[in-house]
């Protein structure tokens with residue numbers, strides 16, 4: 001699974017960072033948008049990332065299946 005971020009929806013609440021600090025970083029002030037790691041979420045991060053997706057108050061995060069093609 002990979003994470004997709006809708007930056008129009010993200011309001012920098014940082015719930016995602018609280019749930020999965022290894023995957024999400026959120027700035028402060030006008031930079032308060034999430035930065036998510038790219039690429040496939042490893043198994044040991046998946047539960048934390050799923051929680052982040054679930055608890056994002058604006059539903060800005062989405063888990064998507066891995067693409068079958070190579071990038």
Ligand code: SF4
Pocket residue numbers: 009010011012013014015016017024026033034055056057058059060061
């Ligand atoms: S919890 Fe949602 S709104 Fe808040 S910083 Fe993360 S992605 Fe953005």
